[in-house]
Amino acid sequence: MSDHTERLYHIFIESFLPLLKAGVAFTIPLTLVSFAIGLVIAFVTALVRISPVGPLRGIARFYVWIFRGTPLIVQLFIIFYGLPSIGLTLPPFTAGVIGFSLSVGAYGSEIIRAAILSISQGQWEAAYSIGMTKRQALRRIIVPQALRVSVPPLSNSFISLIKDTSLAASITVTEMFQKAQEITARYYEPMLLYCEVALIYLVFSTVLSHFQNRLEHYFDSKSAKKGSLL
Amino acid sequence: MSDHTERLYHIFIESFLPLLKAGVAFTIPLTLVSFAIGLVIAFVTALVRISPVGPLRGIARFYVWIFRGTPLIVQLFIIFYGLPSIGLTLPPFTAGVIGFSLSVGAYGSEIIRAAILSISQGQWEAAYSIGMTKRQALRRIIVPQALRVSVPPLSNSFISLIKDTSLAASITVTEMFQKAQEITARYYEPMLLYCEVALIYLVFSTVLSHFQNRLEHYFDSKSAKKGSLL
Amino acid sequence: GNNSSNNADKNNSKKQTLLQQIKDRGTIKIGTEGTYAPFTYHDKNGKLTGFDVDIAKEVAKRLGVKADFVETKWDGMIAGLDAKRFDAVFNEVAATPERKEKYDFSSPYIVSKAALIVRKDNNTIKNFSDLKGKKSGQSMTSNLSKIAKENGAQIVSVDGFNQAIDLLKSGRIDATVNDSLSFLDLKKQQPNIPLKVVAEENSGSASSAMMRKGNKDLVKAVNKALTDMKKDGTYLKISKKYFNEDVSK
Amino acid sequence: MIEVKAIQKSFGEHHVLKGLDLTVKKGQVTVIIGPSGSGKTTLLRCMNLLEIPTNGTLRVGDISLTFEENVQPKPKDMLALRRKSGMVFQSYNLFPHMTVLQNIMEGPVIVQKKAKEEAKTTALQLLKKVGLADKADAYPDQLSGGQQQRVGIARAMAVNPEVLLFDEPTSALDPELVGEVLKVMKELAVEGMTMVVVTHEMKFAEEVADKVVLLDQGKILEQGEPSELFNHPKHERTRAFLSRLINPI
Amino acid sequence: MIEVKAIQKSFGEHHVLKGLDLTVKKGQVTVIIGPSGSGKTTLLRCMNLLEIPTNGTLRVGDISLTFEENVQPKPKDMLALRRKSGMVFQSYNLFPHMTVLQNIMEGPVIVQKKAKEEAKTTALQLLKKVGLADKADAYPDQLSGGQQQRVGIARAMAVNPEVLLFDEPTSALDPELVGEVLKVMKELAVEGMTMVVVTHEMKFAEEVADKVVLLDQGKILEQGEPSELFNHPKHERTRAFLSRLINPI
Numbered sequence A, B: 001m002s003d004h005t006e007r008l009y010h011i012f013i014e015s016f017l018p019l020l021k022a023g024v025a026f027t028i029p030l031t032l033v034s035f036a037i038g039l040v041i042a043f044v045t046a047l048v049r050i051s052p053v054g055p056l057r058g059i060a061r062f063y064v065w066i067f068r069g070t071p072l073i074v075q076l077f078i079i080f081y082g083l084p085s086i087g088l089t090l091p092p093f094t095a096g097v098i099g100f101s102l103s104v105g106a107y108g109s110e111i112i113r114a115a116i117l118s119i120s121q122g123q124w125e126a127a128y129s130i131g132m133t134k135r136q137a138l139r140r141i142i143v144p145q146a147l148r149v150s151v152p153p154l155s156n157s158f159i160s161l162i163k164d165t166s167l168a169a170s171i172t173v174t175e176m177f178q179k180a181q182e183i184t185a186r187y188y189e190p191m192l193l194y195c196e197v198a199l200i201y202l203v204f205s206t207v208l209s210h211f212q213n214r215l216e217h218y219f220d221s222k223s224a225k226k227g228s229l230l
Numbered sequence C: 001g002n003n004s005s006n007n008a009d010k011n012n013s014k015k016q017t018l019l020q021q022i023k024d025r026g027t028i029k030i031g032t033e034g035t036y037a038p039f040t041y042h043d044k045n046g047k048l049t050g051f052d053v054d055i056a057k058e059v060a061k062r063l064g065v066k067a068d069f070v071e072t073k074w075d076g077m078i079a080g081l082d083a084k085r086f087d088a089v090f091n092e093v094a095a096t097p098e099r100k101e102k103y104d105f106s107s108p109y110i111v112s113k114a115a116l117i118v119r120k121d122n123n124t125i126k127n128f129s130d131l132k133g134k135k136s137g138q139s140m141t142s143n144l145s146k147i148a149k150e151n152g153a154q155i156v157s158v159d160g161f162n163q164a165i166d167l168l169k170s171g172r173i174d175a176t177v178n179d180s181l182s183f184l185d186l187k188k189q190q191p192n193i194p195l196k197v198v199a200e201e202n203s204g205s206a207s208s209a210m211m212r213k214g215n216k217d218l219v220k221a222v223n224k225a226l227t228d229m230k231k232d233g234t235y236l237k238i239s240k241k242y243f244n245e246d247v248s249k
Numbered sequence D, E: 001m002i003e004v005k006a007i008q009k010s011f012g013e014h015h016v017l018k019g020l021d022l023t024v025k026k027g028q029v030t031v032i033i034g035p036s037g038s039g040k041t042t043l044l045r046c047m048n049l050l051e052i053p054t055n056g057t058l059r060v061g062d063i064s065l066t067f068e069e070n071v072q073p074k075p076k077d078m079l080a081l082r083r084k085s086g087m088v089f090q091s092y093n094l095f096p097h098m099t100v101l102q103n104i105m106e107g108p109v110i111v112q113k114k115a116k117e118e119a120k121t122t123a124l125q126l127l128k129k130v131g132l133a134d135k136a137d138a139y140p141d142q143l144s145g146g147q148q149q150r151v152g153i154a155r156a157m158a159v160n161p162e163v164l165l166f167d168e169p170t171s172a173l174d175p176e177l178v179g180e181v182l183k184v185m186k187e188l189a190v191e192g193m194t195m196v197v198v199t200h201e202m203k204f205a206e207e208v209a210d211k212v213v214l215l216d217q218g219k220i221l222e223q224g225e226p227s228e229l230f231n232h233p234k235h236e237r238t239r240a241f242l243s244r245l246i247n248p249i
C-alpha cells in the first residue's frame, strides 16, 4: 500500500508541471480569448435583438436558438472538420476560439439583453431629454449600467467556459484535460489525474472569480453602496 | 458521390430511432430528474447561504466553490469510480443523477440566492409587520417572488444540462450522445451522426424552452404586466 | 504546424494523386489518439510514442517523407480523415466490412489476441464460455465486443480500455474481453493490480492503417512499406521493443 | 397602550435615537413630525421591532421588553411584541404576487391560523371599510397608489393589532389621492383605533391628532395638543420647521 | 416659443390627449394642473417628443413638426425639436454611474461636442446656481432627493434649452426639501427662463406662474392667470378639483 501511495505521489508530482503547462498554454488563452470575443458577439447580438430592424433581429434570434440548442462539441466539429469541405480549413486553436466565442456569444447575449432591459426607462428618457441619439444613449448611459448588472451571470458563463474548453481535445488542441488523459494512458491512474486536473481548474476558477469580485467592486465604487438586504 | 449520399441517408434513417430512443430513455429522464433534485439542492443551499448560521453557511459556500470550480466529468468520475473504494457502489443512472444534481445545485444556488436578495427589503418588512416568522416570510412572500426572477437564468442552466448529460457516457450510461458514438464506431460517419444528434437536442431544448416561456407567462399573469421597456 | 501545407494540398488536389502530394510536401499527416498505450501514447517526457506510432514513422520513412502526427480524440480522428486534415490513421483500427464501405485499409500490421480479463479473486469465470450472463465491459468502438456478445455476455458499454479496467476494479463488471497487449502494458505499469487473464483467443482482430477511398497508390505504397519492413527485420525490432514478441500474426 | 422608555438606537457609530420617552394612550392618535433624518421612521420601526433598539424599554399592550447593547432579544419575545401592532408603509409594500384579498387574508390565515372562510369574511369587511369592496380580486399593480395604500391599511388591520403605525402613508401619493387615504385613517381614529402616524399632512394632524410630537436630531423637541403646538410653539426651531412646511418658497 | 396645435395622442385604443391647443410665450412660466390621468405628463412628454403625438402640430422656437397617424417622423427632425427643450423628471433620473459634474457635462460634451474645459466651467457655474457647488464630485446616490432634483435642473439647463419642462419636480420629495427646489425654479423664472411646469404646489403657481392651465380628460378645461383661475374658476369641475387639492380631508 505504501508502495502504491509512493507511486501515486510520484505520478502526481511528475504530471503536475505538464498539466499546468497545458493549462497555461492552451486552457487559459483559449478561455480568455474566446470569452473576450464572445462578449463582443454577445453584445452586438443583444443590441440587434433589441433594435427595430426586423430581419437582422430574426437572424440574431436564429443564431441564439441554434447555438444554445445544440451541443458545443458538434459546433466545434462542424467548424473544424466541416468547413474544410467548403474550402475553409482553420487551424485548431482558431477553430476553437471561433466555436467557443460563438457559444459564449449566444448565451451571453441573453444575459446582456436582459440586463439592458432591466435598466429603467427613465434612464433612456433622461438621455433623450438632453438631446442624445439612441446610439449615444446606449453607449454612454444604458450599456455602462447594464454591464454592471450582468457581471454575476456572465461570470457564471466564464467559469463554465474554463472547463468547456476541454472539448477542444476533439479538434486536436491538447489542452489540460487531454493532457491528463495522455498521462492516464501511460500510468492507468485516471482518478488521480482527474483529481489533479480538477485541482488546477479549481485554482484557475478561484483566481478568475477573484477578478470578478474586483470587477463588481470597481463598478460598485462608481455608484452607491447598497445596504445589506436581509 | 450519389452512392455516398445514399449511404449517408441510410445511416441517418437507421440511426434516428435508436438515437431518439436513447434520448427519451436516458437524456430526458436524466435531465428532468437531475434538474428537479438540483433545484431542491440549489434552493436549500441558497437559504443556508443567506441564513445566519455561520458553520452551515461555510459548508454551503465550500460546496458551491468545489462544484462550480471543478469539471463535471471529474465529479461524475469520483461518484461512480471513487465511491466504491469506500464501499458505496452506485448504479450508473443513480450516480449520474447525483452528479448532475449536485452541479445544478451549485450553479443554481447562486442564481436563487441572487434572486432572493433582489426582492426588496420592504417585502420582508411587510411580512414581519403582519407577524410572520422568518420562515413564514420566506415561504409565503420572498421565495414565490424570487422564483419568478430566477426563471430565465435557471432555464439557461436547464438548457445547458440537457447537453451536459452526454457526460454520463463516461459512467456507462448510454445516453443519446453515447449512442451516436456507438453508431459512429460502426459506420465511421461522425459528422453525420453528430449533426443528427444535434438536431434532436435542438428539438428537445426548443420544446423545453417553450415550457420556460409558459412558466414565465404563468408567473407574470399572477402579477402586473410590465409595459414595453424600450 | 500541421496546417502549413494545406494550401499546397488544395491547389494540387485536382492534378496530383495523394501520394504525389505527400511526397511533394515531404510529410504525411497521421491521425492518432495518443492516449492508448502501448500503441499510441506519450512517454515520460511527453513525447508521442508507441507501436502504431513507430510503425507509422517507419512507413513514412519508406515513403521518403516525415511523419506529422496529429492527436485528437477518436471521433475527431475519423472526421479529420474525412476533412483531409490527415492522410492516414494509425490507431489500432480494425477493417470491418462497414468501415470498408467508406475507407480503404492497408494490409494488417498487427494481430492482437483477445484476452479475457477478470478480477484475481474471481474463480467462476475460467473460459470465454463462462461469460454467459455475466457483465462484460466492452468498448463499442472495438470489435472485441463481438466475442463477448457471442459468448452470451451482458454488455456494458465503455469508452475504452482504461474505463473497462476501472469498472472491473470497482466490481461494476465481471469481466472484459480486451486486447491482451494492452493488458500486458497495464501489468507492467501496475504489477500489483488485482486482475488476471484467464483465457486468450487467437482469433483476435487485425489492425490496419486507414485511408480515404480513392487513393490506391497510397494504399499500395503503404502496403509495400509494411511488407518491406517485415522482410528486413525492422518490423520485428519494433514488435520486440513493445511486446517482446512478434505480433504480426 | 405603548410606552417607550429611554429608547436609544445607533447604526454603528451613528447615534440616531438619543434616549426617547413617549407614551401613547389607548384610542389616541399621535402624530410625529420632524425634519428629514430626525429619526421618525426609526422610532416607528423600533415600536414594531423592525429595528431593534440599542437600549431602553418598550411596552406595547401587556408585553414589555428591555433592550441592552449587544444582547439580541429572543425571537419569540420579539414576535409577540410585534404582533401587537400593525404597520402601514410609505411605499405600501403589498405582496405583488397575491390578489388584494389574499394580501389581507395572509396574516389571519398564515400567522393566526384562522379558518380561510372566517378570514375571508373579515377581509371583505375590511375592504368594504376602506372602500375597495370591488377590488378583492385585483392584483396590487392594477391599483392606483391611493388604492394600494388603502389595501395596506386593511392588511395591517386584518391581524387585529392593538395599535396601527403609519410611516408617511400619503407621501408617495398623487396630491388628489391623498384625500382618500386620509379619509380612511380619520374614520379609524373616530372609531377609536390607537394610531401613531408619521406625516406632514398638517390638516390631518390638526383635525385628527390627540397629540403632536416634534422630533429633532433623535430627541423629542416638543409635544402637545396640535392647536397648542402649531399656534404656540415653545421653541424657535419648532417655529422654523413649521413655517418651512407651510410656506415652502 | 412653444405652440401646440390640435395635438392628439392615443395609446392604442386609449385616447389620452383629445386635440389640445396651447401657446407658451417666451420668458413666461406656465403651470399645468389637473386630476391624475388627465394627460399632464403625456402633454409634457409630447412637447419633448418622448411621446410622439398621434396628430397635430408642434412648434418649439423656430422648429415646427406636423404629426399624422401612423407616420413616423424623421429621427433627425425629432432630435432637432427635442434639443430645443430640457426636461426635469419627477424621479430625477440622474445617471447613477456618473458624478454630479459628469451628469451635467454629459449633454454639452457628448451631444453638443463642446470642449471639456468649457463644459466644465459652465457646469460648475450651474452647480453654483442651484446651490450645490460643493457636490460636484458626489454620485447621485449620495445626495438627498432635493439635491438630486437640483442637479436634474442643472443638467437640463446645461444644454442651453430654450424652454424647460418640469413634470412634478417636487412630488417625490420630503416636504421639507420641496422648498429648496422651488426656490431654484423661482430664481430661473425671475431670470426670464421659459418654463412649463406640471405641479400641485399651489403656492408656487400663485406666486410664479404667468398662466395656469387646467387639464381634464385630455382637454384644456380652463386657463388663465393664477389669481383669476384660483379665485374665480369658471367651471364647477375646476372648483371641485381645487378644493380637493387644498382640503384633502
Ligand SMILES: Nc1ncnc2c1ncn2[C@@H]1O[C@H](COP(=O)(O)OP(=O)(O)OP(=O)(O)O)[C@@H](O)[C@H]1O
Binding pocket: A227, D011, D014, D016, D034, D035, D036, D037, D038, D039, D040, D041, D042, D043, E174
Ligand atoms: N439602516 C440604517 N443604517 C444606517 N443608518 C440609518 C439606517 N436607517 C436610518 N439611518 C439613519 O438614521 C437617521 C434617521 O433616519 P430616519 O429614516 O429615521 O429619519 P426620518 O426622520 O424618518 O427621515 P425622513 O423624513 O427622511 O423619512 C438618518 O440619518 C439615516 O441616515
Ligand SMILES: Nc1ncnc2c1ncn2[C@@H]1O[C@H](COP(=O)(O)OP(=O)(O)OP(=O)(O)O)[C@@H](O)[C@H]1O
Binding pocket: B227, D174, E011, E014, E016, E034, E035, E036, E037, E038, E039, E040, E041, E042, E043
Ligand atoms: N405609455 C403608455 N401606454 C398606455 N397608456 C398610457 C401610457 N402613458 C400614459 N398612459 C395613460 O394615459 C393617461 C394619462 O396619463 P398621464 O401620465 O399623462 O396623466 P397625468 O395627468 O400625468 O397623471 P398623474 O397626475 O397621475 O401623473 C392615463 O390613463 C395613463 O394610464
Ligand SMILES: [Mg+2]
Binding pocket: D040, D041, D042, D167
Ligand atoms: Mg422616514
Ligand SMILES: [Mg+2]
Binding pocket: E040, E041, E042
Ligand atoms: Mg403625470
